[in-house]
Amino acid sequence: MSTIRAIKARETLDGRGIPTLEVIVWIQDGRSVIVSVPTDLTYTSHQAKALRDNDQQEFNGMGVKKAIQNVNEVIGPQLLGMSTMQQAQVDQKLLQLDTSKDHSQLGANALLGVSMAVMKAGALSVNLPLYSYIQQKYQLSDYARIPSCIYNIIDGGNFGNGNLDFQEFQIIPASHINFPTSIAMASTIKQKMIDVIESKGGNVCTGPLGGFLPRMNSNKNVFELILEAVKTTTYTYAQDVFFGFDAAADDFATDSKYNLRDQQNSYSADSLLEFYSNIRESYKTIYVEDPFVRKDSKAWQKITKNMGATTKIAADHLLSGDLEELKKSIKDKVANTLVVKLLNRATISETIQLIKVAQDANWSVVISQHPGETNEDFLVDLAVGVGANYVKFGPPNRGEKIAKYNRMIRIQEEVGEE
Numbered sequence: 001m002s003t004i005r006a007i008k009a010r011e012t013l014d015g016r017g018i019p020t021l022e023v024i025v026w027i028q029d030g031r032s033v034i035v036s037v038p039t040d041l042t043y044t045s046h047q048a049k050a051l052r053d054n055d056q057q058e059f060n061g062m063g064v065k066k067a068i069q070n071v072n073e074v075i076g077p078q079l080l081g082m083s084t085m086q087q088a089q090v091d092q093k094l095l096q097l098d099t100s101k102d103h104s105q106l107g108a109n110a111l112l113g114v115s116m117a118v119m120k121a122g123a124l125s126v127n128l129p130l131y132s133y134i135q136q137k138y139q140l141s142d143y144a145r146i147p148s149c150i151y152n153i154i155d156g157g158n159f160g161n162g163n164l165d166f167q168e169f170q171i172i173p174a175s176h177i178n179f180p181t182s183i184a185m186a187s188t189i190k191q192k193m194i195d196v197i198e199s200k201g202g203n204v205c206t207g208p209l210g211g212f213l214p215r216m217n218s219n220k221n222v223f224e225l226i227l228e229a230v231k232t233t234t235y236t237y238a239q240d241v242f243f244g245f246d247a248a249a250d251d252f253a254t255d256s257k258y259n260l261r262d263q264q265n266s267y268s269a270d271s272l273l274e275f276y277s278n279i280r281e282s283y284k285t286i287y288v289e290d291p292f293v294r295k296d297s298k299a300w301q302k303i304t305k306n307m308g309a310t311t312k313i314a315a316d317h318l319l320s321g322d323l324e325e326l327k328k329s330i331k332d333k334v335a336n337t338l339v340v341k342l343l344n345r346a347t348i349s350e351t352i353q354l355i356k357v358a359q360d361a362n363w364s365v366v367i368s369q370h371p372g373e374t375n376e377d378f379l380v381d382l383a384v385g386v387g388a389n390y391v392k393f394g395p396p397n398r399g400e401k402i403a404k405y406n407r408m409i410r411i412q413e414e415v416g417e418e
Contacts, residue, residue: 001083001085002027002028002029002083002084002085002121002122002124002125002126003027003028003080003081003082003083003084004025004026004027004079004080004081004082004083004084004118004121005026005027005028005030005080006024006025006026006076006080007023007024007025007026007071007072007075007076007079007080007114007117008023008024008071008072008076009021009022009023009024009067009068009071009072009110009113010022010024010068011063011064011065011068012036012374013374014036014038014039014372014373014374014400015372015373015374015398015399015400016039016208016371016372018039018041018059018062018372019039019059019062019063019064020036020037020038020039020064020109020372020374021036021037021064021067021068021071021109021110021113022034022035022036022037022113023035023036023037023071023113023114023116023117024117025084025114025117025118025120025121027084027121027124027125031124032121033117033120033121033124034117035113035116035117035120035376035378036113036374036375036376037050037109037112037113037116037342037343037374037376038341038342038343038369038370038372038373038374038376039109039343039370039371039372040341040343040370040371040372041062041371041372042158043102043320044294044317044320046319046320046321046322046325046344047102047320047321047322047343047344048102048103048108048111048112048321048343048344048345048346049102049103049104049107049108050064050067050104050107050108050109050343051064051066051067051070051104051105051106051107051108051109051110052064052066052067053065053066064107064109066107067106067107067109067110068110070106070107070110071110071113071114074097074106075094075097075106075110075111075114076114078093078097079093079114079118084118084121084122084124084125085122085125085126087115087118087119087122087137087348087349088349090114090115090118091115091118091347091348091349091350092349094111094114094115094346094347095111095346095347097111098111098346103346108343108345108346109343111346111347112342112343112345112346112347112348115346115347115348115349116342116348116378119133119134119348119378120378122137129381129411129414130378130381130382130385131144131380131381131382131384131385131411132144132385133385134381134382134384134385134386135384135385135386135387138352138356138385138386140352140355140356140359140385140386140387141385141386141387142387143415144384144385144387144411144415145384145387145415146178146179146384146408146411146412146415147367147383147384147388147389147390147391148172148173148175148177148182148389148390148391149172149173149179149182149183149186149390149391149392149393150170150172150244150287150366150390150391150392151170151171151172151186151190151394151395151396152168152169152170152209152210152211152246152392152394152395153169153170153171153186153189153190153193153211153212153226153395154168154169154193154211154212154213154214154222154225154226155167155168155169155206155207155208155209155210155211155212155213156168156169156219156222157246157248157251157252158248158251159207159208159209159211159371160207160213161207161213161215163215163216163217163261164216164219164222164261165219165247165251165252165259165260165261166219166222166245166246166247166248167245167246167247167248167251168209168211168245168246168248168289169211169222169223169226169243169245170243170244170245170246170287171185171186171189171226171230171241171242171243171244172241172242172243172244172286172287172390173185173186173240173241173242174239174240174241174242177240178412179408179409179412180409180412183396183405183408183409185233185235185240185241186395186396187396188233188235189226189229189230189233189235189241190395190396190397192229192230192232192233193212193225193226193229194212195229195232196225196228196229196232197212197214197225200214202214202215206395206397206398208371209371209394210394210395210397210398210401211394211395217261218261218262219245219260219261219262220262220279220282223243223279223282223283223285226243227283237284238284242284242285242286242287243283243284243285243286243287244285244286244287244288244289244312245279245285245287245288245289246289246290246314246316247276247288247289247290247291248289248290248317249272249290249291249292249293250290250293250294250317253292253293254266256268256269256293256296258272258292260272260275262275269292269296269298269299269302270299270302272291272292272299273291273299273302273303273306276288276291276303276307277306277307280307280310280311285311286310286311286312287311287312287314287337287390288303288307288311288312288313288314289314289315289316289337289339290314290315290316290317290318291303291313294317294318297332297334300313300315300318300329300334300335301332301333301334304333304334304335304336305333308336312336312337312364312366312390313335313336313337314335314337314338314339314364314366315329315334315335315337315338315339316339316341316368318334318335319338319339320344321340321341321344321345321350321351321354322344323350323353323354323357326338326354326357326358327357330357330358330361330363335363336363336364337363337364337365337366337389338354338355338358338363338364338365338366339366339368339392340354340355340365340366340367340368340388341368341369341370342370342378342379343370348382351382352386355386355388359386359387364389364390365386365387365388365389365390366388366389366390366391366392367379367382367383367386367388367390367391367392368391368392368393369392369393369394369401369404373393373394373400373401373404374400375399375400375403376400376403377403377404377406377407379391379393379404380404380407380408380411381407381411384408384411384415391404391408393405
């Protein structure tokens with residue numbers, strides 16, 4: 001049995017230059033694994049919370065030296081000698097060490113980094129690829145498979161330049177498209193988008209998530225812009241490629257009213273649903289994420305009932321990784337797709353439990369990036385190992401995203417077309 005010999009953390013940077021931490025785990029035979037933790041600077045009440053130093057003299061308060069100290073001096077010594085194969089026991093120990101409700105005592109980033117590293121160490125101990133180890137350990141899928149990709153191509157909302165309300169405008173290759181063709185399609189459309197934006201006199205720049213930031217005054221018109229780019233490729237719209245969007249409705253709602261640039265007056269929940277339905281009809285949007293505010297469960301139920309047969313109604317902010325909220329949402333039929341982000345929970349075991357509950361309810365599962373990613377490719381192996389339906393890593397144009405797509409290329413070669 002392979003056991004944990006040593007654990008160490010250090011401070012590094014995410015793709016935005018914001019501090020995060022790496023965690024190294026050495027196993028009994030002297031080999032080691034290393035992981036880096038994603039970052040997120042916004043939290044909901046249901047979500048685990050990363051620990052920041054709040055020292056304004058360093059990294060504008062964003063440092064993680066306290067979390068690192070907690071790994072090196074509190075968590076690490078408690079896990080020495082534990083089996084790398086006993087993920088559930090390790091994760092339970094982590095949760096016992098931090099008794100705060102949101103895990104801000106030791107830091108969700110500290111706990112998650114250790115949990116991720118132990119999972120990798122378990123795979124190393126039995127000389128298996130991480131995705132294969134996850135698949136065999138949890139058996140949430142009959143075989144390792146490559147998920148479909150959701151690529152954000154244009155960004156708005158909190159990640160835009162202030163002129164679009166929806167947070168992400170996405171392209172989604174059809175289900176019959178294999179991954180090599182999918183990534184080629186995304187890269188091609190991205191290049192064509194540059195030509196289209198420049199032809200209209202726009203400046204080509206990208207936001208923190210990697211999507212383009214064109215100057216437009218209507219959310220609906222963005223789909224026309226993407227469609228124009230698609231039509232200059234060899235791919236067929238509504239046959240090879242479809243559209244989707246992350247509305248992130250909490251960011252443009254005020255007092256149960258929704259304020260979009262597409263019309264002068266505010267939308268009610270019912271009129272916004274009609275707007276979404278029109279977009280679905282006009283632009284073949286097969287994926288809608290966070291279409292309404294969290295508290296408006298009736299609106300969520302309506303859109304799932306009216307559009308759920310043809311559209312993935314995806315819950316991210318609605319649930320924020322809360323297991324009880326997920327169970328309630330399944331019972332109330334307020335969505336049909338779960339968005340999974342590692343930092344929503346403090347351990348991998350909790351994330352696996354969320355995925356299992358969603359899959360048992362026949363929900364689709366999306367394994368998603370955080371706003372602050374690194375070159376860590378753990379997400380890819382997790383998605384393949386649990387049989388996720390989709391992944392959301394962003395457009396193929398930044399190092400932390402390319403690292404994940406390159407990992408998918410390597411796994412594709414290993415598992416084959418199946």
